[in-house]
Amino acid sequence: MRQKWLILLGGMAMCALIPVFPxxxxxxxxxxxxxxxxxxxxxIVQDTFYLxxxxxxxxxxxxxxxxxxxxxxxxxxxxxxxxxGWLLGVPARAGxxxxxxxxxxxxxxxxxxxxxxxxxxxxWEPGELTFPGQVGKPFNGEIALNxxxxxxxxxxxxxxxxxxxxxxxxxxxxHVGGVPRKAGMYQVPVRIxxxxxxxGVVVTLIVV
Numbered sequence: 549m550r551q552k553w554l555i556l557l558g559g560m561a562m563c564a565l566i567p568v569f570p571x572x573x574x575x576x577x578x579x580x581x582x583x584x585x586x587x588x589x590x591x592i593v594q595d596t597f598y599l600x601x602x603x604x605x606x607x608x609x610x611x612x613x614x615x616x617x618x619x620x621x622x623x624x625x626x627x628x629x630x631x632x633g634w635l636l637g638v639p640a641r642a643g644x645x646x647x648x649x650x651x652x653x654x655x656x657x658x659x660x661x662x663x664x665x666x667x668x669x670x671x672w673e674p675g676e677l678t679f680p681g682q683v684g685k686p687f688n689g690e691i692a693l694n695x696x697x698x699x700x701x702x703x704x705x706x707x708x709x710x711x712x713x714x715x716x717x718x719x720x721x722x723h724v725g726g727v728p729r730k731a732g733m734y735q736v737p738v739r740i741x742x743x744x745x746x747x748g749v750v751v752t753l754i755v756v
Contacts, residue, residue, distance in 0.1 A: 591616075591651050592633075596663045598700050598743040599627070599639045603669065605744060609633035609662065611651060619650035619657070624664045639666040667743050672696030674740060678752040679724050683731050687716055689724035691751065696742045703741050707748070711736045713755055728755040 593610040605627060609618065618633045626640035629649060643666055648659040675692035693702055704722040706712065713734045716726035722740075734753040739746055 591660045600743045600745040605635040623647040667697045691722035705739045707737045
């Protein structure tokens with residue numbers, strides 16, 4: 549009889565614990581989904597963007613942490629941010645704008661401010677685009693620009709790496725470097741951007 553009472557009491561205890569365990573599991577999942585984000589100063593890779601009035605934006609905020617969503621909102625006259633961090637629209641007025649953006653993981657959200665520097669549209673054009681060189685000797689050239697807004701560096705992107713001579717590079721700062729290994733004439737497409745004002749050019753490398 550005593551053994552039967554022990555079995556009965558044990559069964560009642562297990563029944564009492566069943567409602568508890570599901571709630572513990574749900575709470576654990578909820579906490580994992582809402583893990584607090586780090587301090588605002590370290591949430592995105594870049595927090596300052598240079599744009600040009602009247603030219604469509606093609607920039608994105610990149611979060612440092614994985615599984616982070618952005619909350620859409622207006623950042624400057626004519627500029628909005630979507631939930632993937634893309635800046636959309638056309639800057640309407642020149643000026644410097646500071647706006648908060650919300651980054652969230654689940655229901656846990658924090659804010660970080662970003663700065664948009666909208667510059668007036670100042671025309672620019674590339675300088676020398678032809679560079680001579682010799683096999684086995686280092687290139688040392690710069691793709692210069694004439695005009696453009698003062699103090700804003702241009703960025704250079706080779707859009708077809710296969711067009712470069714073997715051993716030669718064109719860096720994001722426009723520097724032509726490296727040691728060519730084979731003679732020839734090479735036509736290298738490069739995209740140049742100054743505060744979002746972009747154009748494609750062809751850089752000619754003549755190796756003898």
